[in-house]
Amino acid sequence: MSKEKPTIPKGTRDFGPAVVVKRNYVFGVIKKTFEKFGYLPLETPAMEQLSVLTGKYGEEGDQLIFKILNSGDFLSKTKTEDIAEGHKHLTRKISEKALRYDLTVPFARFVVMNRNEITFPFKRYQIQPVWRADRPQRGRYREFYQCDADVVGTNSLLCEAEIVQMINEVLTELGLTDFTIKINHRGILAGIAEAIGEKGRESDICVAIDKLDKIGQEGVRKDLLERGISEAAVNRLEPFYTLQGSTAELLDQLQILLGETAEGQRGLQDLRDVWQYLSHLNSQALEAQIASGAPRLLLDVTLARGLSYYTGCIFEVKVNNVNMGSISGGGRYDNLTGMFGLPGVSGVGFSFGVDRIYDVLDELQLFPSSSQVGTKVLLVQFDKASELYALPVLQQLRDAGIAAELYPEPAKLKKQMGYADQKNIPYVILIGSEEMATGKLKLRNMQQGEQQDLTLEEIITKLS
RNA sequence: GUGGUUGUAGCUCAGUCGGUUAGAGCACCAGAUUGUGAUUCUGGGGGUCGUGGGUUCGAGCCCCAUCUUCCACCCCA
Numbered sequence: 122m123s124k125e126k127p128t129i130p131k132g133t134r135d136f137g138p139a140v141v142v143k144r145n146y147v148f149g150v151i152k153k154t155f156e157k158f159g160y161l162p163l164e165t166p167a168m169e170q171l172s173v174l175t176g177k178y179g180e181e182g183d184q185l186i187f188k189i190l191n192s193g194d195f196l197s198k199t200k201t202e203d204i205a206e207g208h209k210h211l212t213r214k215i216s217e218k219a220l221r222y223d224l225t226v227p228f229a230r231f232v233v234m235n236r237n238e239i240t241f242p243f244k245r246y247q248i249q250p251v252w253r254a255d256r257p258q259r260g261r262y263r264e265f266y267q268c269d270a271d272v273v274g275t276n277s278l279l280c281e282a283e284i285v286q287m288i289n290e291v292l293t294e295l296g297l298t299d300f301t302i303k304i305n306h307r308g309i310l311a312g313i314a315e316a317i318g319e320k321g322r323e324s325d326i327c328v329a330i331d332k333l334d335k336i337g338q339e340g341v342r343k344d345l346l347e348r349g350i351s352e353a354a355v356n357r358l359e360p361f362y363t364l365q366g367s368t369a370e371l372l373d374q375l376q377i378l379l380g381e382t383a384e385g386q387r388g389l390q391d392l393r394d395v396w397q398y399l400s401h402l403n404s405q406a407l408e409a410q411i412a413s414g415a416p417r418l419l420l421d422v423t424l425a426r427g428l429s430y431y432t433g434c435i436f437e438v439k440v441n442n443v444n445m446g447s448i449s450g451g452g453r454y455d456n457l458t459g460m461f462g463l464p465g466v467s468g469v470g471f472s473f474g475v476d477r478i479y480d481v482l483d484e485l486q487l488f489p490s491s492s493q494v495g496t497k498v499l500l501v502q503f504d505k506a507s508e509l510y511a512l513p514v515l516q517q518l519r520d521a522g523i524a525a526e527l528y529p530e531p532a533k534l535k536k537q538m539g540y541a542d543q544k545n546i547p548y549v550i551l552i553g554s555e556e557m558a559t560g561k562l563k564l565r566n567m568q569q570g571e572q573q574d575l576t577l578e579e580i581i582t583k584l585s
Numbered sequence: 586g587u588g589g590u591u592g593u594a595g596c597u598c599a600g601u602c603g604g605u606u607a608g609a610g611c612a613c614c615a616g617a618u619u620g621u622g623a624u625u626c627u628g629g630g631g632g633u634c635g636u637g638g639g640u641u642c643g644a645g646c647c648c649c650a651u652c653u654u655c656c657a658c659c660c661c662a
Contacts, residue, residue: 126635131653181660184586223662251662256586259655260662267662328660426661438662446661474662503620538622553620567622 132255132263139493140479146492147295147475147482148248151268154291155246158283160270163245165227171212171219177226177460179429185253187263188216220252224269225430225470226457232273232468233461241274241466248475260445260477269451271470273458278391280469281434281453282398285418288438288449289406291473296487299411299441300448305424306392306434307452309375312385313422316378317357319350326350326358327425334423338362361422368396368420375422391434392420411441430454436471440481448477497584498548499541500527501534507552514552514562514577521581541567548584 129135136144152162168189175183199214221227224247232239248268255261270287272280285302292300307323314323325348329341336344338359345355361378364371372389379385399407399418409417426435433453440448451471458466482488500515502508511527518525528537541549551563556574564580565572575583 128635128653179660181586185660253661255661256659257654258657261660262662265662448662450662472662477662501621533619534621535618536622540622542622549622551620555620563620565621570621570623572621 130263132257132261134262134264142494143483143488143492144475144479146488147478148266148268150294151291151473151475152246152248154287154294155268155270158244158270158287160244160246160272163228163231163247164249165221165224165231165247167220167250168218169221169227169230171217173230173461174219174222174226177430177457178222182222182429185255186222187220187252187254188212189218189220191215191217221249222253223251224249224267224472225271225454225468228269228271228470229273229454229457229468230461232466233458233463236463239274242272242277242280243274244270244272246270260480262476265477266475268473268475269470271468273466273468276467278394278434279398281391281395282402282404284436284451284469284471285395285399285406286402286404288436288471288473289404289409289417292438293405295478295482296489297440297481297485298409300417301411301415301439301441302406302418303421303424303437303439304392304395304418304434305421306388307432308384308386308388308391309379309422310388310425312379312382312388313358313361315382315384317354319354322348322350330358330362330423331425333362364422368416368418371420371422372396388433395434426450426452430457432456433467433469443481443484445477445481447474448481449473493545495524496526496544496546497524498550498580499537499544499546500525500550500552501537501541502528502531503534503553504531506554507531507557510557511550511552514550517577518581518584521585523581523584550580 171186171188174186178185195215199211203211203214228245228247232243246269248266250264250266252264255263257263270284285304288302310323310327311320314320314326319326326345329344329348329350332344333341341362342355342359345358346352350358364374366374372393375385375389379389396407404418406418407416411417424435424437426437431452432455435452436450437447438449439446449471451469453467453469455467456464457468458464498518500511502511508527508531515525515527528540538549540546547567549565549567551565551572553563556562559574561574561576562580563572564575564583
């Protein structure tokens with residue numbers, strides 16, 4: 122026997138029964154909505170070939186992939202010179218598999234592998250854990266669940282509009298009201314880069330302006346100049362930070378600023394189409410406002426998002442007044458399947474971060490009591506005779522659909538009642554010699570502390 | 586990956602300048618009460634002070650390493 126205390130790896134967690142029950146409630150709401158919008162479930166392995174994952178998330182992302190050491194003699198393919206060539210080179214020699222980093226890339230891989238069996242447009246949802254070798258923080262774990270819904274094989278912006286609808290529906294059903302769905306478009310970002318005379322430098326520009334709300338205009342200015350963006354370009358960029366007005370007004374202003382650029386024009390047209398779809402869908406997201414009066418669905422030209430495969434609309438969802446990163450994000454990717462040899466299949470999707478949503482709901486105390494399922498009634502026994510008497514009663518309660526359990530030994534009443542109390546079981550049935558003689562069982566309401574003598578039929582009626 | 590922070594009973598936390606046998610509340614167990622939980626009263630168990638080294642006559646406290654937690658970067662769900 123080892124004497125060391127057992128631990129779990131950094132950034133991972135055990136979930137006790139009470140937590141799992143509440144997490145399942147969140148999963149249930151999400152699943153129901155996905156299915157309502159025509160998405161069907163898919164599952165893929167926890168591990169993928171390392172080559173499938175590398176290069177899809179940018180350089181930063183590659184470093185955050187958990188690699189799996191080859192089995193057996195993992196050094197068999199290496200030579201002493203390989204070590205000298207550095208860890209990147211060595212990794213390819215000793216690791217061929219990795220834990221999935223997100224659900225979108227495995228999905229694209231699945232689509233390519235099953236292209237002949239799939240009918241397009243193909244809509245799937247996927248609820249599985251992913252792993253990232255990040256440094257843990259509040260709301261940031263190394264193992265966490267994503268709930269993805271993606272559709273591939275269509276360019277229609279109806280999909281983008283439906284993503285907004287699904288986000289709005291799920292979060293609303295979970296009891297959240299003060300949240301912002303941010304939307305932007307890679308074309309807008311590219312258009313901005315072109316319009317300020319720094320075409321092709323959009324990744325540097327994105328990284329910088331994404332931090333606008335954190336480090337302010339001066340901080341971004343400094344950052345951009347350090348990245349080698351010309352001062353003239355930075356000066357032309359700054360008007361974009363302060364665009365004001367309704368979404369329609371924003372689009373009009375952007376039209377003037379970006380209309381000449383092909384990419385900007387593409388982005389603006391896409392966004393206009395999305396808004397039009399939402400408008401015809403009578404989307405609540407268009408009407409709802411957050412506390413500050415800003416619209417719930419917010420066109421935010423400073424929203425960037427790092428995942429490198431996005432090419433069209435991009436989304437991010439923030440719950441306001443809670444110290445938590447985004448709880449949902451996604452976007453359109455035109456060439457993900459192309460990386461696996463199937464070009465011309467555009468996809469769009471998004472993901473809910475259940476772990477963060479859980480933390481938010483917990484903090485805001487939004488878990489309804491109905492989400493906490495459990496035993497409805499506990500049968501208390503005194504001796505062998507009462508145990509035998511209780512067994513058919515137990516079965517009849519269960520047959521009636523009532524969650525019931527019999528305390529499995531004739532422990533002291535205090536202990537059995539204490540068990541019911543701790544498990545928050547609302548009713549207890551006492552079966553002693555008196556009850557067995559009369560057939561009237563003692564039903565105790567644990568919340569009110571009242572009890573009455575009832576037949577089993579009366580109890581079933583009362584508890585159903 | 587960079588810089589910082591945290592760790593003492595099951596939980597939340599005290600613990601003075603480095604000084605005798607490390608405390609409290611809650612929780613737990615037992616009894617008051619042999620057919621009644623949550624409320625009341627009485628008593629009880631529970632600690633290698635995250636782990637491993639070091640300094641010191643002496644370390645929960647100081648130093649180093651490591652693990653963990655949280656925070657700021659980076660990035661993200």
